[in-house]
Amino acid sequence: EAERLQKQAEDREAKRIAQEEEASRRAREEAERLKTNEEEREAKRIAQEEEASEEAEQIQKEEEEHEARRIALIAQEEEASRRAREGRRSDSRQMRKNVKRNEAEQIQKEEEEHEARRIALEEASRRA
16 A cells, blocks of 8 residues: 555656646747747837838938939029020020929929828838
């Protein structure tokens, strides 16, 4: 009887140890899974921030290009004005009309593109 009780006690102890080891293994696996999930979320967040930053840089570059084109159009208009003062009024008037029309069309197009990019950047920022 004593041997049987001793054997039962040993079996219970072995079972308890096995259960503790299994619980410990599960806890380690869960901790690793959570760590991996956190690392993936962080990587996604960083990628979104980089994308938003690149988009902001692109918009800034486009704004600078837009400003450069606007300045060039102003220079064309000034050249047309100078020609008019030199006596080529009819050519100059037509040239000024063309420059103004081109300038208006170009500025409108660039403003629409800029607004679309700004909205896209805002949406990207909200997602990030």
